Amino acid sequence: MSKLIFERSVPGSSAFSLPEGDVPSVELQDSLQGFLRESDPPLPEVSEVEVVRHFTELSTKAFGVDSGMYPLGSCTMKYNPKINEWAARLPGIAGLHPDQPEETVQGALELMYELEQMLCEITGMNRYTLQPASGAHGEMTGASLIKAYHEQRQDFRRKKMVVPDSSHGTNPATAHMLGFELVEVRSNERGLVDVDDLCSLMSDEIAGLMLTNPNTLGLFEEEILEISKVVHEAGGLLYYDGANLNAVMGVARPGDMGFDIVHLNLHKTFGTPHGGGGPGAGPVGVKEFLVDLLPIPLVGKKDGQYCLDYDVPHSIGKVQSFYGNFGVMAKAYAYIKALGGKGIREACRHAVLNANYLRHNLSDFYEITYDRLCKHEFVASAVRQKKECGVTALDVAKRLIDYGYHPPTIYFPLIVDEGLMIEPTETETKERLDGFIEAMQEIAKEAKENPELVKEAPTNAPIRRVDEVTAARRPILKWK
Amino acid sequence: MATEIKEGLYYSDEHEWVRVDEDNANIGITDYAQHQLGDIVFVELPDLDSEFDAEESIGVIESVKAVSDMHTPVSGTVTAVNEGLDDVPESLNSNPYEEHIVVIKMSDRSELDKLMNAKEYADFCEKEE
Amino acid sequence: MAYTPNPPQVVREMLGSMGLRDINELFIDIPEELHLNRELDLGESLSELELRKKMNELARKNVSIDDCPCFLGAGAYDHYIPAVVEHVLSRSEFVTAYTPYQAELSQGVLQSIFEYQSMICSLTGMEVCNASMLDGGSSLAEACSLAVDATRRKKILAAGTINPRYLKVLHTYAHGKGIEVATIPDHDGLFDADEMIKMIDKDTAAAVIQFPNFYGFLEPEIEKIEAAVHKVKGLLIIAVDPISLGILKSPADWGADIAVGEGQSLGNPLSFGGPYLGFFAANKKLMRRVPGRLVGETKDLDGKRAFVLTLQAREQHIRREKASSNICSNEALCALAAAVYLSIVGPKGLRSIAVRCHELACYARSRLQDAGFSLYQVPFFKEFPVRLSDPLAANSALLKEGIIGGYELGDALLFAFTEKRTKKEIDKMVDVLKGVQA
Structure with missing residues (x-):
């Protein structure tokens, strides 16, 4: 140690x-x-x-995307291009005080202005705030916008936020932070929002619906236009959790699906590194009718000069001290520029191809929950292994470490038993995918023949499994 | 799962038990509940003298990967809490029926009638499985 | 540039193995009318060579603090960043890792966060520190939110001398949660402590103070506020400048229940406002209410010391709608920068930096005083305002001389002095101001 x-x-x-x-x-x-x-x-x-x-x-005791394949579902652990790291460290990018006179930061404002335009084009929205510093922060901003929208219309009854039972934990937590009462909409037998259930939940108390599309099972919400109609007719707003945008970018746009508010995770979709937990960036895009509510300042352009625009009449205020995680924006900007329109679509297509390739090849060994065409990720399950050999999703995940892979997301979404949520991303080669498939097959075999080996795993890492119970019962949170 | 159910206690459908001692209700969680939660790591206790209505949340029980509200099956005032749980929350795992969590001075004894006896609770648990 | 590694024939092979011919067949679940059916208008893809040029061009349109002495502060500071910090932050095992949920693969990340937590506890004197918040402003807002949850009260009393941007963020968070925020007026750069004490009552969740305050001044009445707010069982929240803690009393010394602040100064570049580092530390009683991730020490199966994310039942991914905060991604890499920074400077280095900042500020103040400028007679740390007849004109004149001036306060400029400033730079700055004011 x-x-x-x-x-x-x-x-x-x-x-x-x-x-x-x-x-x-x-x-x-x-x-x-x-x-x-x-x-x-x-x-x-x-x-x-x-x-x-x-x-x-x-x-040397950390594992990053640069160390190996990182198929962590819902986290989009794609390769982080090195030129972007270089760019973010340039003195003209990293060495700028946020209160410098505007004429001395024209390049920075131009970058933000152009990034906003590119995000609008990719998602079909009208304007973006770049201020939120993470996905959850974006959600909080988006939910604040929903609240402000209804309040501005003097509609104070709308206290309920609808969230699918397969949602990210941040969705309900965000809704709660904003004082909304949470209402869960069921998933149907196909793993999609149950539209009948949704209809039955609608009333003049509904503030909105927070949705990820494709959802956390990696499935495209095929009835999204119907969902949009139902929510809008009830007077609610439709919120897009952009965690899974990688699965549709360049192919379809949330704005066209009927979403009024979108948050993006630049650290997932646009190739900026996760840094061991952050920093990320969670820009929030809106349709025209919500622009007046966005946080201040926005980035504008006047007489050929870029500027910070504080004239947002009904702004919800500020969610971050300055303008957002500019260093992260610079990397995402460079990423989109490198790919261009065609490259963005190619990235999406390859991400979906890789996910389906894994799903196709794993289905003989693991139960695949909703085994049909998926988008960028899918959920496998170790229920068979658990039932037959007492080997759980956690054991499979830990054994993958011995094989040199970062484990997938486990026990999520909550509606799947023994879930292993696998998202390979577009930046893995077929050879790497084949290696992962082999390892998963091998583990399935081990589970049958030598389950103890799997349950003991990992044995090939700096440490073995840890005592989480004592850590939580008698916490030691600092030195001495 | 074989879970222990004690005779002579009242049970709620939230898997709390009540041991009545005159006007005082000693409240804890059942063996079934502690099995469901797994290794308990923390119990958030209510303040003394705080008043609660029946079925209201009076605290939180945390395990490593789950968290659950603790409700009071009866209305009344908190007269004692089991402070030993601050240091040794796992005693709820090892002795669920020996370790009460709170004592509530009941304001309406008739609420006890709505609770289950051991036999009814055993049936209830079977259905939950 | 494309970062998709599989060439066309491999793609065909993969599709073929699934009985597919065209990659578009993977998107038939998307309703026809939603297909974009055109290329996104994002321009042509750039090669790395072109991209390098493009980014250099944008960067060169900015004036970097590397080229101009910078007297701006107001919540973001031009402190020196030792080379080792940048070096460690280029280790891609740290940079490209996700949140350390898999402890066995993430001991390096976990241990570095544990060390960061320990160092912030050392600085602030507090007992618990989380793995980081999004920035100083959101950290302060989350502290108020915690106070509201912990006390089951709704009222926050905030000193008017807190960074106005923090207050703005606090108001946004508070509106969402239905928290009442009363801002205590300030006079001559200090908040009205008597007024705050008058307002403290049994509905007060917390009193919030910034020290040194937004104007760089040292609030003299914290002890009285501490006594008053604790008397009614409310909490005391103090926002601090971590560099000042090299010499100044810590939040724990003042009796704070929660200490928050902006950690950018600890090894993180200015980067036009972010990514920055919100730090969040609390006393032990509040441990299980602290938002965000916490790393704890434990043992592995063989009894070896190990680190792990702990107390996760507090967090959104388990508690969902009952979580007190929705924070998920944080600023871990910025926290790593802070840990490396504090390891490099050590206690003596931090002290020397704090002393130097203060000495430079004192020198500037005496020069300005001698020159007849209007200054407040209040103790300060590394920052103070200078009243000017035309602050905008003064900043323009400074910029013409290649100096980035102060933060505009209406009738004054707020000047900050980090250890990077020199006597020569200060002399020049004062001379320019004299020229404008004359």
């Missing part, structure tokens, strides 16, 4: 120095009397070489 950086601390070690000061020193006891801390904060004292070795060692 790696030592903690605190355990590498040697008092007196140092990796930092400032230039000689050329202004008079100050007696802190005078200038900051009553405000000074009694002792230095207990931070580690480590030399530069040891800091570098420490974090390099930690990096």
